[in-house]
Amino acid sequence: MKFKIIKSHSKNLARVGQIETSHGTIETPAFIVGGTKATVKALTIDQIKNLNSQAILANTYHLMLQPGAEIIQQANGLASFMGYDGPTFTDSGGFQIFSLGLAYKQNLKDMTNSQNSNHKLKFSKGLINVSDDGVEFKSHLDGTKYFMSPEKSMKIQHQIGADIHMAFDQLTTPLADQSTIEEACRRTHEWAARSLAQHQLLNHQHKKNQQPEQSLYGIVQGSRIKNLRIESAKIINSLGFDGFAIGGIFEPTEINQVLGWIMPKLTLDKPKHLLGMGAQPLDLFLGIENGIDTFDCVAPTRQARNGALYTSNGRINITNQQFKTNYDPIDKNCRCYTCLNHTQSYLNHLFKANELLAYTLSSIHNEYFVVNLVNQIRQSILNENYQDFKESFLNNYYYKQLDSIKNFI
Numbered sequence: 001m002k003f004k005i006i007k008s009h010s011k012n013l014a015r016v017g018q019i020e021t022s023h024g025t026i027e028t029p030a031f032i033v034g035g036t037k038a039t040v041k042a043l044t045i046d047q048i049k050n051l052n053s054q055a056i057l058a059n060t061y062h063l064m065l066q067p068g069a070e071i072i073q074q075a076n077g078l079a080s081f082m083g084y085d086g087p088t089f090t091d092s093g094g095f096q097i098f099s100l101g102l103a104y105k106q107n108l109k110d111m112t113n114s115q116n117s118n119h120k121l122k123f124s125k126g127l128i129n130v131s132d133d134g135v136e137f138k139s140h141l142d143g144t145k146y147f148m149s150p151e152k153s154m155k156i157q158h159q160i161g162a163d164i165h166m167a168f169d170q171l172t173t174p175l176a177d178q179s180t181i182e183e184a185c186r187r188t189h190e191w192a193a194r195s196l197a198q199h200q201l202l203n204h205q206h207k208k209n210q211q212p213e214q215s216l217y218g219i220v221q222g223s224r225i226k227n228l229r230i231e232s233a234k235i236i237n238s239l240g241f242d243g244f245a246i247g248g249i250f251e252p253t254e255i256n257q258v259l260g261w262i263m264p265k266l267t268l269d270k271p272k273h274l275l276g277m278g279a280q281p282l283d284l285f286l287g288i289e290n291g292i293d294t295f296d297c298v299a300p301t302r303q304a305r306n307g308a309l310y311t312s313n314g315r316i317n318i319t320n321q322q323f324k325t326n327y328d329p330i331d332k333n334c335r336c337y338t339c340l341n342h343t344q345s346y347l348n349h350l351f352k353a354n355e356l357l358a359y360t361l362s363s364i365h366n367e368y369f370v371v372n373l374v375n376q377i378r379q380s381i382l383n384e385n386y387q388d389f390k391e392s393f394l395n396n397y398y399y400k401q402l403d404s405i406k407n408f409i
Contacts, residue, residue, distance in 0.1 A: 001164065001215035001242050003271045003293075009381055013263060013291035016381050019271055021087040021163035022212035023079055024054075028271065029288045031278055031374040032057045032089055033367060034298035037066070038082050040367070041301050042359040045083050050337065051368045052375060055086055057296040060157055061093030064146075065139050069159035077161025088162040089296065091275070092153045092195075092219075095247075097128065097137050098171035130170070132187060150194035158202045158214060166245055166275075167195035169219040174250050181223045188221045189235045196239055215242040217273060223248050226261050233265035243271035246292075252282045256408070259290035278370060279303075281310075281397055282405060285390050288377055300370045304362035307351050310369040312396055318362065323348040336368035337361075 002020040009015065019026040033040050033048060035056040040048050048056070058078055063069060075081040078088045129136040134149030153168040168191050170184040199216045206213050218241035222228035236244060244266050249258050255277070266272065271293045277283045278297030287295060300310075307319040311331040316323070318330070329339035330347065338347075338361040350358035373393070380389035391409055398405050 003243065003269065005269060007382055009289070009386060010384075011387075012289040014289045014377075014381050014386060015291065015293070016378055017271070017293055019087070019164075019293070021215070023085065023087045023163055026054045026087055026294070027378065028293040029284075029374055029378050030054050030294050031284070031371045032273075032294050032296040033371065034296055034301065035082070036298060037062045038072070038078060040363070041305070042356075042363045043301075043367070047337070047360075047364055048084075048367075049086075051364070051371050053086075053367065053371045055089060055163075055294075056082070056084060057089040057091065058160070058162065059093065059096060060090050060153060060160065061096035063090075063160055064093065064156050065141055069156045073159040073161060079161075087164070089164045089273075090157050090160055090162040090166065091296075092157070092166040092168040093148060094135075094153070094166075094169050095171055095276070097135055097148055130187075132190065134168075150191040151198045154195055154198040154202060154216075158199075158206075162214065163212075164215045164217060164243070165199070167192045167199075167216060167218050167241070169221055169247065172221075172223060172248070174223055174248065176223065178225060181221075181225060181228060185221055185228050185232055188219065189232065192218045192236055192241075193239055196241060217241055217243040217245045217271075219245045219247050219275070220262055220266075221248050222262075224254065224258070229258060229261045230265060233262035237266050241270070243273065245273040245275050247275045249274065249277060252280055252286055252408070255283065255286040255290060259287070259292070263291045281370075281373060282394065282408060284370070284374055284377065285394065286408060288374075288381075289386075289390075295374070297370075300366035301363045304366040305359050307358075307362065309347075309362055310366055312393075314397055314400060318344060318347045319351045320348075330365055331369070334365065334369060335372075336365050338365040338368075 003017060005015050005017045007016045017028040019028060032055045033053045036059045038058050072078055072081045127138050134147055136147050138145055150168040157165040169188040172181050172184045203213045218236040218239055220232045220236050222232040249255055272291055273294045274287045274292045276297055278295040279299035307317050309316055309318050309330050312333045323344040326344040328344055330344055331339055342361060347361060380386040394409050
């Protein structure tokens, strides 16, 4: 992998760059489409390409369980297995392993409602056992026990064969007590070094066998604690990763603060990835102007399957009665297949009739909307009108809630 910066913004950390991989070049900033199980839900590969998307991210945890990393390896790697000829990413599987064991959503709910700042994490009984060696966990599919370590994660990711991998790290919920976060950071840093050592060993074997080498990003953690974030950034930066991923940010309002702490500690000319962010357009603007090059998030298709669709004037629920007889496209400014060929009324009908086509057409629209928003942001940096574009877009999209985001425009 090679990364170069083409143009930098004069007043913030936004930049335009290129990530060169063995499967093609990613023009950054870019939104990486979420293909969790080697599929972007409800979409074909041709439909994904027609979104103007540049890369797909798949999930190590899900693929190791089904169909198994060995099967993907025998198919000549993830891209070949999917019938896709573009760049691919995999995450380490850590988020899914820990989120299942943490009963993640329930912990978040309990902590948010708790008056006790030292609220302790509650691990789901029998699902997960964490040690410095790694994590023992049960499959959510059939209860089979597995063990995941940094070395095992690297072996599986190399078998899956994406262009860019993530180091194995430990997840905490954002409101965990400080001692829990400190322990998770310590493990994340130790596991990062072990991940990198195993990755380099496997890459040596690839080179020996005249196979493409793969790349690895280290993950910066530390939740909402400034000194832990800074320490994490310094340690991960010192290890020699090909790029960096930032985890553990859950709200757009945290992006400026957390990235403000850590970006000065990370090597400027290496790519930066923001994990699991992009559910809201504000995520993308704030990430980019703080130096983020790529994003991934499954929200666009997940929301689409529930009828929540992005438009230039905010998100709508297409299943609402008001769209039953509306014969306009979802968004008159959108050039996706769905908007060029179908109406709000038709989408409303498909959802009401429980037709599977509803998922496809709505997913095409949402993914196109987010992918092309980032593409437009990239072009605005090149054209030197980023701030004007940002203000215009956010004022239109959030017009009903401007007071809540005015400090970010």
